[in-house]
Amino acid sequence: MFSDTSAPLTPAVFYILLSLGVKERHGYEIMKQVQEDSKGKVRLGPGTLYGSIKRMLEEGLIKEMDERPDPLLDDERRRYYTLTVLGRKMLSAELQRFDEALEIAKRAKLSISFFTSVLKYI
Amino acid sequence: MIKLKDDPGLYRSLAIYKALLSFYPKAYQVKYKDQMLIVFKDLYREQKNSKGKVGIQFWFEILVDFLKTVMQQHFKLGKQFSQRSLRFVFITIITFLVSYLTVSSVFWFFFNKDKFEKKTRLANFVTTYDKELKIHIFDTIFNKAALCVRIKDEEVLQKCEKQVGRMIGDSLHEEELAYNERYEWPVDLFFVKQQHGTFYLLRWNGELTNISHTVNRQVIANKQSYFSVFLDILQRRNCRHFNVWANSNSCEIYEIVQLSNNNSGYVVRLIAHETENDIIFVFLIPFLAFNLLFDPYTWRDWRFVLYFGVFFLFEVVFPLIASAVVLVFYRKRRKKKQIDCESSF
Numbered sequence: 001m002f003s004d005t006s007a008p009l010t011p012a013v014f015y016i017l018l019s020l021g022v023k024e025r026h027g028y029e030i031m032k033q034v035q036e037d038s039k040g041k042v043r044l045g046p047g048t049l050y051g052s053i054k055r056m057l058e059e060g061l062i063k064e065m066d067e068r069p070d071p072l073l074d075d076e077r078r079r080y081y082t083l084t085v086l087g088r089k090m091l092s093a094e095l096q097r098f099d100e101a102l103e104i105a106k107r108a109k110l111s112i113s114f115f116t117s118v119l120k121y122i
Numbered sequence: 123m124i125k126l127k128d129d130p131g132l133y134r135s136l137a138i139y140k141a142l143l144s145f146y147p148k149a150y151q152v153k154y155k156d157q158m159l160i161v162f163k164d165l166y167r168e169q170k171n172s173k174g175k176v177g178i179q180f181w182f183e184i185l186v187d188f189l190k191t192v193m194q195q196h197f198k199l200g201k202q203f204s205q206r207s208l209r210f211v212f213i214t215i216i217t218f219l220v221s222y223l224t225v226s227s228v229f230w231f232f233f234n235k236d237k238f239e240k241k242t243r244l245a246n247f248v249t250t251y252d253k254e255l256k257i258h259i260f261d262t263i264f265n266k267a268a269l270c271v272r273i274k275d276e277e278v279l280q281k282c283e284k285q286v287g288r289m290i291g292d293s294l295h296e297e298e299l300a301y302n303e304r305y306e307w308p309v310d311l312f313f314v315k316q317q318h319g320t321f322y323l324l325r326w327n328g329e330l331t332n333i334s335h336t337v338n339r340q341v342i343a344n345k346q347s348y349f350s351v352f353l354d355i356l357q358r359r360n361c362r363h364f365n366v367w368a369n370s371n372s373c374e375i376y377e378i379v380q381l382s383n384n385n386s387g388y389v390v391r392l393i394a395h396e397t398e399n400d401i402i403f404v405f406l407i408p409f410l411a412f413n414l415l416f417d418p419y420t421w422r423d424w425r426f427v428l429y430f431g432v433f434f435l436f437e438v439v440f441p442l443i444a445s446a447v448v449l450v451f452y453r454k455r456r457k458k459k460q461i462d463c464e465s466s467f
Contacts, residue, residue: 027157028164045187046158046165051194054154077156 009094011042012052017061017083017091024065024082027053053081061087131176132166139184145192147199210449217448221441229436407437 009017012034019025019033030053031044044052056062065080083091139162143155162184169176410430414421421427 027161031161031165043183045183045191046161047187047191049161050154050158051191054150075160078160079157 008097009090010052011038012044012048013056013061014091014094015042016049016052016056017087017094020062020081020083021088021091024080026078026080030081056087059086060084061090131170132163135166135176136163142188142192145188147195149199150195210452213452214445214449217445218441221444222437225436225440229433407433 015034015038016030018037019030022033025033027046027049031046031049034042034044053062057064061084062081063084065082067080068076068078136159140155140159143151143158146155165180165184166176169180407430410426410433413426414430
């Protein structure tokens, strides 16, 4: 499903990839980062988060880290996730797409203001 | 680190969420149950620290997330179902439906068997006798005609309801006035006539019976029993039409014809025959269950509850057993085929 880099990603997958692009994180950290990055627009519940993680693991976009947290500091059952090469490729392809879309939008905005100024004279 | 036992609210919430997680597919649970519990714990603590308490909104969001994803995971698992599993499901459903419909049909036949029998109907009884004999029966032997009626007259219904309460009024609306044994009405009573203090009963098949011993005349005089109300209705002479219910879903509509000038005798004429949809027998279990749920009177009637039990046994338990037997038989046959196939190699 994700092997095609030209296909757009779902918001949840995109934001998870984005959060893991900076550093490896565990589930709750991912959840918080996604909420922060999307300015609260994308809120993942535990079910949605692990549903997406499961799918991304199966598709090879992310992988589980072997390291475990110190049991004195945190719950040792926590799993940390990081991006794979494919995941990084997918994320950059998606960012590239956003970049292009932004360019188009910028151009469109210019032309819209041009037409509105023309309309004023009619 | 704060221990779980220090926060009973968190302890309880975790137990609830743990129970919810058990609805996910087994393989999913093995991999992600612990992780999800940890995330839930973090969310709970965050909510409590920021807002001071865990409110309905938190649980609402958790539940929506749970419902959405639990279905997704099962659906994904369903996609991975092998052809064989699908065949098993298909066979189970078909067997259940076939046995359910078979049992329902048997019940339908049992309750409608009078349709398949030749009977001397009231209409035949009336029409096969000559006019003189009719006059003799209705005018000479009896001095008052009474009919078992399903009256659509609102005034009469209200009168009944006032006298015997809502239950009988309801049963009138339910078209079960004289037919239903549940309220111990004189069943299959079609004509009642009184002569010199003796009550006679003219039955469906034309048989004439003295029923004086079953009638408490004192109670009738006081107008306190169902029977008195019943007679009140019957004695309304301006009632021109009435329905006779052959069974719970088919009826014959009769018109009352006055024979003599002094209004002392009547004869009836069949003018229409109506049959309601018998499909209710196929869906008898949901129908009975609905009655038990929404009609408190049904619980008072042990016969109704017994009916429900019997129908549940035959229409639900039996098809389930049949499905299980067919499935076991099918699997055995399949295994045998597999062994034969392997041995032939």
